[in-house]
Amino acid sequence: MKFRNLFFVLGLLLSFSCKTPTDVYKIEGRNVNITDSLQADAAIERFVKPYRERINKDLDSVLGYAVDTYSKSDGHLNTAIGNLMADIVYEESDPVFFKRIGEHIDFVLLNHGGIRSIISKGPISKRTAYEIMPFENSIVVAKLPGAQVQELLEYLSRAKRAHPISKLKILLDKDGKVIESAINDQPIDFTKTYNIATNDYLINGGDGMDFFKGSEAVIILDYKIRNALTDYFMKTDTINPVADDRFLQLQD
Template sequence: MKFKNIFLVLGLLLSFSCKTPSDVYKIEGKNVNVNDSIQAKPSIESFIKPYRENINKDLDSILAYAVDTYSKSDGHLNTAIGNLMADVVYDEADPVFFKRTGAHIDFVLLNHGGIRSIISKGPITKRTAFEMMPFENSIVVSKLPGAQVKELLDYLAKAKRAHPISQLKIVLDKDANVVESSIKKLPIDFNKTYYIATNDYLINGGDGMDFFKASEEVIVLDYKIRNALIDYFMKTDTLNPVMDDRFIQLKD
């Protein structure tokens, strides 16, 4: 019995010693396309169904009404839908910013590409806000020196794109030079600093807006642009945004 136990121990030691750090294991994977050919599992579907119905009911609850259809391609340097988004960010975020800091937002700058959907004529719902802004972008406020505000104006003049702005006015001459600029109808003082509401993508230099990297301070409001849109829709009966003269180019 003693020798039998010794042989058993030796056998076990030899079996473990066969595996060394140099052993190679091959793991294979394959792509599985998720499409309509995959049948739903009834038990999972019945579990999810009430949640899906509740979410859809919430998303499709009518909050307001749009008198027309609006697209970000409707205008040259400013669009009705872009003006609406920028104005909403100003109107909804400024009270939050003031309560937190005792200061007011001076103007808003967002990006043209951040508008991901049209607003269709008719009922406005929470789903409208999710379609316009499917990303998780949040509102942040940059304390920006006047020198970088000048860079901001030059950027917009060169881009000649309808990046949404609010409380800021820019006039270009026929050669795309800035000939007039104001904030809340007052001439810009490039020796001052200004509080600019934007999003957390642009504040890090997104879309080439590197001037935001010189921010003296960045105040995070913990307020998503999508939620600001929803808050605005909930207290607005009718949407009727327009293109205006906040960013224009003179012909002569």
């Protein structure tokens, strides 16, 4: 049988080698639709089942409790879920950053579109973290000069969107101009360089945040946002985040 297969392969190679440069080959294709009507392979299903059950059991284990349902559409310039997410990134990543280089994170900026699900009232599980952040985004820290911090503030004032922030406060006038800004309740010194925690998508200019391209350095923490959420949920019995005064606009 081995010799027969070998002769068959050699015959194919010889037939192709005998073709002249003028020979034309016609290649045709067709679409094959994959639908729910396709039957699962029973052997594969039996093999996969224990792994699926183990993963689902891990994902569905209860870590904490949410006193209400939280959505990124609940507010204008800041939301409870966005504030929670940014605060978690600060709380969980600042010790990692300090251990790495002996400095603290000054503030956090994430993107509104990165929140992919609500937090439902009731039990919180590891699956909750995967639903909120299904992407593989990791936390990075940018050393951003004051001039780029000014651009960051102008970006947020133009966007007028609830991009999650932590340790940063912004107040806009009725026309949308920044009239007050502070980091850790201290006025921003635009001659300084600040450590800003964000994600690896935004650091490359995602969502038009081009000011990050002016970073003096970028420190990669090797810490996924999803893992930071899980770590926080594991040590927090009950979450009750609120929209607050970290980003507001005057109406009069």
